[in-house]
Amino acid sequence: MDKAYEPSGEEHIYKLWEDSGIFTPKIDPKKQPFSIILPLPNANDPMHIGHALFTIQDILIRYHRMLGESTLWLPGSDHAGIETQYVFEKKLAKEDKSRFDFDRDTLYKMIWDFVEENRELNVAQMRKLGFSMDWTRYHYSLEPKIIDNVLATFKKLYHDGLIYRAEKIVNYCTHCGTAFSNLEVDYVDEVTSLYYMKYGPFTLATTRPETKFGDTAVAVNPKDIRYQQYVGQDITVDGLLGPFKVRVIADDMVDMEFGTGVVKITPAHDPDDFEAGLRHHLLIKRVIGFDGRLNELTGKYAGLTVAQARIKVVEDMKASGMLVKIDDNYNHRIGRCYRCKHIIEPMVMPQWFVKIDALAKPALKAARDGQVKFFPLRFKKEFTDWMENIRDWNISRQIVWGPRIPAWYCLDCHPGIKLNFLTKDKKVVTGLYVDLKDKYSFDEIRSGLQSLSAPVGSIFYVDSPDSCPKCHSKNLLQETDTFDTWFLSGQWPLSTLGYNVADPTKSSPDFAYFYPTSVMDTLWDILFFWVARMMMFGLYLTKEVPFKTIHLHARVVDKNGQKMSKSKANVVDPLSMTAKYGTDALRFSLVYGIAPASDIVVSEDKIRAHRNFVNKIWNAARFIEMLIERQQEKSPLLAPVGSKGDLEGFKDLKGKGDLDPADLAILQKLNSLITSTTKNLNTFHFGQASEDLYQFFWHEFCDVYIESTKNRPAQNEGGVDALPVLVHILLTSLKLLHPFIPFVTETIYQNLKAQLGWTDPFLAAAPWPTVNEI
RNA sequence: GGCCGCUUAGCUCAGUUGGUAGAGCAUCCCGUUUACAUCGGGGAGGUCAGGGGUUCAAGUCCCUUAGCGGCCACCA
Numbered sequence: 001m002d003k004a005y006e007p008s009g010e011e012h013i014y015k016l017w018e019d020s021g022i023f024t025p026k027i028d029p030k031k032q033p034f035s036i037i038l039p040l041p042n043a044n045d046p047m048h049i050g051h052a053l054f055t056i057q058d059i060l061i062r063y064h065r066m067l068g069e070s071t072l073w074l075p076g077s078d079h080a081g082i083e084t085q086y087v088f089e090k091k092l093a094k095e096d097k098s099r100f101d102f103d104r105d106t107l108y109k110m111i112w113d114f115v116e117e118n119r120e121l122n123v124a125q126m127r128k129l130g131f132s133m134d135w136t137r138y139h140y141s142l143e144p145k146i147i148d149n150v151l152a153t154f155k156k157l158y159h160d161g162l163i164y165r166a167e168k169i170v171n172y173c174t175h176c177g178t179a180f181s182n183l184e185v186d187y188v189d190e191v192t193s194l195y196y197m198k199y200g201p202f203t204l205a206t207t208r209p210e211t212k213f214g215d216t217a218v219a220v221n222p223k224d225i226r227y228q229q230y231v232g233q234d235i236t237v238d239g240l241l242g243p244f245k246v247r248v249i250a251d252d253m254v255d256m257e258f259g260t261g262v263v264k265i266t267p268a269h270d271p272d273d274f275e276a277g278l279r280h281h282l283l284i285k286r287v288i289g290f291d292g293r294l295n296e297l298t299g300k301y302a303g304l305t306v307a308q309a310r311i312k313v314v315e316d317m318k319a320s321g322m323l324v325k326i327d328d329n330y331n332h333r334i335g336r337c338y339r340c341k342h343i344i345e346p347m348v349m350p351q352w353f354v355k356i357d358a359l360a361k362p363a364l365k366a367a368r369d370g371q372v373k374f375f376p377l378r379f380k381k382e383f384t385d386w387m388e389n390i391r392d393w394n395i396s397r398q399i400v401w402g403p404r405i406p407a408w409y410c411l412d413c414h415p416g417i418k419l420n421f422l423t424k425d426k427k428v429v430t431g432l433y434v435d436l437k438d439k440y441s442f443d444e445i446r447s448g449l450q451s452l453s454a455p456v457g458s459i460f461y462v463d464s465p466d467s468c469p470k471c472h473s474k475n476l477l478q479e480t481d482t483f484d485t486w487f488l489s490g491q492w493p494l495s496t497l498g499y500n501v502a503d504p505t506k507s508s509p510d511f512a513y514f515y516p517t518s519v520m521d522t523l524w525d526i527l528f529f530w531v532a533r534m535m536m537f538g539l540y541l542t543k544e545v546p547f548k549t550i551h552l553h554a555r556v557v558d559k560n561g562q563k564m565s566k567s568k569a570n571v572v573d574p575l576s577m578t579a580k581y582g583t584d585a586l587r588f589s590l591v592y593g594i595a596p597a598s599d600i601v602v603s604e605d606k607i608r609a610h611r612n613f614v615n616k617i618w619n620a621a622r623f624i625e626m627l628i629e630r631q632q633e634k635s636p637l638l639a640p641v642g643s644k645g646d647l648e649g650f651k652d653l654k655g656k657g658d659l660d661p662a663d664l665a666i667l668q669k670l671n672s673l674i675t676s677t678t679k680n681l682n683t684f685h686f687g688q689a690s691e692d693l694y695q696f697f698w699h700e701f702c703d704v705y706i707e708s709t710k711n712r713p714a715q716n717e718g719g720v721d722a723l724p725v726l727v728h729i730l731l732t733s734l735k736l737l738h739p740f741i742p743f744v745t746e747t748i749y750q751n752l753k754a755q756l757g758w759t760d761p762f763l764a765a766a767p768w769p770t771v772n773e774i
Numbered sequence: 775g776g777c778c779g780c781u782u783a784g785c786u787c788a789g790u791u792g793g794u795a796g797a798g799c800a801u802c803c804c805g806u807u808u809a810c811a812u813c814g815g816g817g818a819g820g821u822c823a824g825g826g827g828u829u830c831a832a833g834u835c836c837c838u839u840a841g842c843g844g845c846c847a848c849c850a
Binding site: 001003004005187194204205206207208219253254255258259262263264265266270271272273274275276332378379381382385386389524525527528559560561581589592593594595596597598599601603605606608609610611612613614615616618619620621622623624625626627630679680683685687688691694695702703706707710 | 776777778779780785786787788789790796797798799800807808809810812813814815843844845846847848849850
């Protein structure tokens with residue numbers, strides 16, 4: 001054995017494992033199944049330190065494999081809808097192009113190829129980190145069978161009356177060109193201006209003077225005696241585009257203390273005002289387009305961006321004396337796109353929604369009844385609170401990268417459908433079908449299609465008919481909105497295990513055996529995005545929870561407690577750390593001394609410290625190997641007692657009654673270590689488990705016990721041979737450490753296996769230690 | 775505004791049901807005797823954020839104050 005542990009052999013070890021098939025479990029009714037579905041990484045996302053935290057899952061998987069369970073860790077990768085399209089569009093921009101230069105089919109194929117270039121990389125990197133995944137069961141989110149399930153789920157929801165289209169106010173990002181769900185908006189505290197303006201008989205305060213062209217009411221609190229005389233009246237307001245009339249309404253939404261207690265109501269561009277509009281049956285007047293610019297209803301302001309318009313409107317109001325004052329130090333929250341950070345523009349547009357109550361209630365019940373357990377427990381409350389207040393889920397996105405919503409419209413029944421397409425000579429045409437149908441053939445429209453927008457109430461068919469069931473026209477187009485990525489990944493445990501939504505009796509045997517899965521481990525930030533959606537879909541489709549335990553971990557931060565990000569230049573790259581210190585050192589430093597769901601501090605210092613620990617183990621093994629060789633020089637055929645590493649060897653020792661007091665002490669400590677490690681792994685206390693193992697191996701076994709045996713009298717002078725105990729403790733420690741640091745432990749095992757007659761071909765599949773009576 | 779978490783050695787953090795304060799890094803002294811200097815031996819360093827309470831006993835449970843952080847929420 002070399003003087004220091006050399007991690008360059010890791011690749012070889014991994015290949016031995018994988019080729020042996022120990023990562024590929026068999027369906028064995030006599031065995032307990034244990035399964036984890038990998039939180040699928042984005043296919044085009046290079047590995048970062050967050051992915052290295054899959055180590056937590058590998059520890060669980062390796063532990064349960066050693067317990068003798070039929071253990072499945074199922075890997076996969078995600079096409080990651082908006083994320084990937086965003087990255088791809090940035091690439092296009094560098095080439096001075098945009099997505100509007102392509103029809104949707106062409107764009108889709110381009111992104112497909114882009115993702116395929118990177119997808120393999122991810123897989124290789126996960127092998128490098130030693131993750132014992134079953135690659136024979138790997139899945140990619142755009143496989144046909146997985147998409148089939150997504151479409152079938154949509155149809156089932158539709159037939160159960162849980163899908164509807166509605167024109168609601170949604171979070172629209174004019175930069176990304178799509179609507180988002182509530183979860184995808186980041187609210188950021190910002191200091192802006194609050195403008196006080198004259199408004200008919202009132203003065204009112206607003207942060208958005210540029211939307212006044214879309215005002216269709218003005219509101220006061222019903223209890224506000226100052227304004228009671230006006231309630232129900234139409235008032236005339238002097239606007240920048242001439243006088244206009246609005247109704248004064250009374251609504252509890254108005255805070256009398258805020259500003260002047262008067263609020264202008266713009267139903268088309270503000271979520272609160274939209275709700276007020278519904279309550280008071282107000283007109284929705286759109287003045288901002290999907291391009292983020294003011295539209296033709298705004299006269300001379302038309303064509304300006306929202307930001308430009310605000311400046312111009314304020315200037316003009318100042319000039320005409322409408323502006324009363326500006327409070328420049330107004331602190332409030334602004335919604336920004338979680339992806340591109342641009343300001344979200346609330347917009348009224350037709351979208352697809354899932355009625356969520358029917359899905360949320362069973363999930364809420366499952367959490368409360370303990371069908372699914374949370375670790376740490378505090379997340380149970382977060383989960384149930386969220387489920388209780390959940391709103392209908394907007395599942396449509398105006399992007400191309402992802403499965404399209406399977407709904408078809410008849411253009412001839414609905415000539416008011418708005419179309420965007422590229423003509424044969426690549427010119428963008430926008431307009432209503434009724435105005436375009438005589439100029440362009442249906443085929444030209446279809447093949448160049450970029451997007452369509454059907455009015456709410458349009459009839460749609462979910463089974464892709466050849467012709468319109470009503471008018472028999474063949475001019476049918478599929479909805480161009482795609483599914484929210486989480487609509488697909490929310491069904492991931494089902495789809496990857498071969499559940500067949502359309503016909504559950506055709507589901508794979510894997511599904512029957514491994515579902516519900518054992519543990520779902522992920523970063524807490526996708527508890528709502530993903531975990532909650534999987535719970536809802538799992539229960540909706542199968543009546544069973546998708547996982548029995550939800551284990552949530554925190555994010556990795558640097559040694560100053562800062563979140564790692566490229567812009568802060570504080571990222572610890574897992575692969576370069578692995579190259580420098582070995583995979584085991586990295587893995588151990590990710591769990592050592594970590595409290596459940598508290599930030600995980602990783603620094604190069606820490607990784608180096610654990611490289612030293614790995615090396616310590618290596619050298620202890622090297623020392624023992626030396627002792628064995630020395631003994632075998634004397635009597636070559638004699639394997640040390642206890643070399644089998646289990647109870648067998650020990651019965652002999654016990655029978656002889658010839659243990660040294662130091663032997664007894666260390667064996668007792670080993671027993672309690674077996675007990676505590678087992679308990680800690682069962683209860684997700686990885687930090688504690690790793691600390692105990694470290695402390696025992698280094699400071700008790702190496703520093704105290706091994707040192708003490710060096711001074712022990714030789715056997716012919718009345719001493720007790722320590723070698724059997726040394727070997728026993730080494731092997732047991734290797735087993736206990738293996739889930740955490742698989743490479744060094746397996747390497748040592750393979751080196752000593754033949755010499756010591758260890759019978760398990762791999763440490764990775766050797767039985768987990770149990771307590772020996774002493 | 776609601777909810778949750780954190781505050782322990784110079785730094786970063788452990789401390790699972792309450793029972794004489796721990797680790798890594800840094801620091802000081804000594805040490806190369808047959809594993810390991812990626813090492814060994816030894817030392818210094820904490821009124822466990824402040825206050826109150828329960829208890830024979832509290833870093834650990836309860837109340838409270840302060841600071842920091844996170845999540846959620848329709849206040850213009």
